[in-house]
Amino acid sequence: MSRRLALLLTLVAAPTFAAEPERPRLVVLVVFDQMRGDYLEKWKPLFGSEGFVRMQTEGAWFTNCHYQYAYTVTGPGHASMLTGCGPDVHGIIGNTWYDRASGAVVNCSESDRYGRVPPLPKDLPKDEVKEEVKAKEATEKKDPDAEEEKKDDPEKKAPAPKKANGTPDRLLAPTFADALKSATGGKGKAIGLSFKDRSAVLPVGPKADGAYWLDSTDGLIVTSTYFRDTAHPWVAELNKSRIADRWFEKDWSRFVPDLDYVRYSGPDDVAGEGRGSRQGRTFPHRTDGGLKRPGKAYYEALYNSPYGNDFLLELVKTAIVAEKLGQHDVPDLLAVSFSSNDIVGHTWGPDSQEVLDVTLRSDRLMADFLRFLDETVGKGKYLICLTADHGICPIPEVSAKRGLEAKRLSATQVRVAADEYLRSVYDEPGSKTRWIENATGPWWYLNHKLIESRGLKVADVADTLAGFLGKVDGVQRAFTRADLEVEMDPYDDIGHRVKKSYHPDRCGDVAVVLKPYWFDGNPKFGTGTTHGSPYAYDTHVPLLVFGPNVKPGVRKDEVVPATIASIFAKALGIAPPAKAEYSVPEGLFRD
Numbered sequence: 160m161s162r163r164l165a166l167l168l169t170l171v172a173a174p175t176f177a178a179e180p181e182r183p184r185l186v187v188l189v190v191f192d193q194m195r196g197d198y199l200e201k202w203k204p205l206f207g208s209e210g211f212v213r214m215q216t217e218g219a220w221f222t223n224c225h226y227q228y229a230y231t232v233t234g235p236g237h238a239s240m241l242t243g244c245g246p247d248v249h250g251i252i253g254n255t256w257y258d259r260a261s262g263a264v265v266n267c268s269e270s271d272r273y274g275r276v277p278p279l280p281k282d283l284p285k286d287e288v289k290e291e292v293k294a295k296e297a298t299e300k301k302d303p304d305a306e307e308e309k310k311d312d313p314e315k316k317a318p319a320p321k322k323a324n325g326t327p328d329r330l331l332a333p334t335f336a337d338a339l340k341s342a343t344g345g346k347g348k349a350i351g352l353s354f355k356d357r358s359a360v361l362p363v364g365p366k367a368d369g370a371y372w373l374d375s376t377d378g379l380i381v382t383s384t385y386f387r388d389t390a391h392p393w394v395a396e397l398n399k400s401r402i403a404d405r406w407f408e409k410d411w412s413r414f415v416p417d418l419d420y421v422r423y424s425g426p427d428d429v430a431g432e433g434r435g436s437r438q439g440r441t442f443p444h445r446t447d448g449g450l451k452r453p454g455k456a457y458y459e460a461l462y463n464s465p466y467g468n469d470f471l472l473e474l475v476k477t478a479i480v481a482e483k484l485g486q487h488d489v490p491d492l493l494a495v496s497f498s499s500n501d502i503v504g505h506t507w508g509p510d511s512q513e514v515l516d517v518t519l520r521s522d523r524l525m526a527d528f529l530r531f532l533d534e535t536v537g538k539g540k541y542l543i544c545l546t547a548d549h550g551i552c553p554i555p556e557v558s559a560k561r562g563l564e565a566k567r568l569s570a571t572q573v574r575v576a577a578d579e580y581l582r583s584v585y586d587e588p589g590s591k592t593r594w595i596e597n598a599t600g601p602w603w604y605l606n607h608k609l610i611e612s613r614g615l616k617v618a619d620v621a622d623t624l625a626g627f628l629g630k631v632d633g634v635q636r637a638f639t640r641a642d643l644e645v646e647m648d649p650y651d652d653i654g655h656r657v658k659k660s661y662h663p664d665r666c667g668d669v670a671v672v673l674k675p676y677w678f679d680g681n682p683k684f685g686t687g688t689t690h691g692s693p694y695a696y697d698t699h700v701p702l703l704v705f706g707p708n709v710k711p712g713v714r715k716d717e718v719v720p721a722t723i724a725s726i727f728a729k730a731l732g733i734a735p736p737a738k739a740e741y742s743v744p745e746g747l748f749r750d
């Protein structure tokens with residue numbers, strides 16, 4: 160070939176190469192636990208320009224992103240994002256469920272088969288409460304009903320189980336980390352980081368190079384022997400510096416003192432709000448757990464304050480630098496889940512000044528994180544998907560003020576009544592038989608051995624139980640397995656969602672869905688709120704996609720967070736994980 164021809168070919172080939180889409184070096188999943196879909200809209204005027212707003216304007220902002228299943232809690236949410244499927248496929252039906260084989264409630268991401276890394280010291284010093292806190296607590300009223308309930312509940316009387324540690328081995332679908340590993344010959348790294356184990360472990364799954372969380376027993380960043388036998392040196396270093404102790408006795412006050420918090424979130428002191436880990440109902444909140452020196456109650460207060468997110472960002476930055484994420488020859492995955500938004504929301508409710516405050520701080524934290532990524536990985540060289548694992552229900556006292564029927568319903572009391580009803584149908588008077596073996600989350604597990612020994616059919620007893628539960632005040636619907644195993648009426652929205660939450664090997668015989676704004680709790684003394692329903696306040700979450708080649712703009716089309724698995728795969732030009740069900744939203748990328 161003449162030199163001229165070679166040069167010509169190079170010139171011809173060059174534009175083709177240039178037209179290849181620019182691939183990110185790092186894909187980042189950012190989860191703000193419990194950040195409801197409406198927060199990014201209603202508080203947008205209060206954000207700075209470099210955090211959420213930068214992603215909302217320079218990236219694609221999906222305002223209509225909803226979970227498609229009914230039981231909207233942390234484990235299923237985190238398991239869905241990077242597997243690309245729902246609990247009916249990935250099998251993480253709840254944070255916990257009842258395992259018939261072992262006769263125990265199991266945790267979605269923990270097992271006592273694995274040890275903690277680093278190991279838990281045998282003789283930890285006891286928490287010592289400050290004298291003034293002790294004196295104050297001695298005068299406070301106790302909740303007699305909570306003690307009564309514990310006596311009634313057979314599960315709560317069981318001895319404390321052996322310490323369990325993080326593992327993804329209950330996850331039944333591969334994650335995006337598996338896809339990345341097979342596309343890069345194992346060279347692309349996958350790291351999962353969070354305050355809680357399930358949120359660190361489930362997004363990345365079994366192939367993770369590292370999954371770390373904080374153990375509030377002693378305030379150390381830990382992993383489990385499932386992943387490694389020793390912690391990465393950069394984790395050991397942070398632990399040596401006692402990084403989690405840095406916020407001890409740092410009171411939590413309002414982030415923007417001159418902002419009218421009442422205008423955006425109502426008054427600070429509202430009936431039904433909780434007090435956290437000795438943090439009180441109103442600002443400023445103490446961050447010492449009432450202790451003389453850092454201990455469990457302090458780490459719980461850290462978790463239940465915006466400082467838990469600040470701690471996590473330190474860990475995230477350290478991981479990016481030490482592991483050179485997005486800075487070597489193949490792309491990497493980083494999954495980060497900020498947990499403090501969740502526990503703050505549980506304690507003070509979505510309409511509280513505390514949730515507004517932690518969201519404003521999350522915006523500034525995101526600005527800091529983006530700046531850091533620009534500097535270390537490079538502008539335009541990383542792609543972020545930001546979402547949440549579920550939303551949150553308003554505090555019943557707040558809903559009631561808005562004229563809504565809203566209550567805490569004691570599942571323990573309903574269970575006692577349901578067992579009594581089943582005895583009235585199937586037993587002689589005075590019998591003490593237990594027909595319900597377990598009730599965890601929305602799932603009710605019947606005592607199969609008993610049913611068989613009586614020559615009855617489980618499906619018939621399930622029908623009887625569902626008939627009873629469906630009539631309990633506060634219950635919207637009760638489904639049997641038979642209801643969920645047939646085709647659903649296309650207009651039955653709740654039915655479809657429960658079906659999507661249903662995994663036959665793990666679910667019980669009856670599923671219960673409460674009425675909107677109702678949830679399981681102590682009706683007399685309960686505080687705070689929760690999530691886990693099929694209603695919009697729990698299913699609606701943000702989805703922001705920010706990175707090279709993403710077409711910016713507000714998108715109103717319906718999407719699910721599980722689409723992220725396909726978005727990451729498309730961005731890197733690799734195959735999505737094997738069980739991913741949702742494709743990339745049309746027109747998301749420029750090419």
Ligand SMILES: [Zn+2]
Nearest residue numbers: 192233501548
């Ligand atoms: Zn959560």
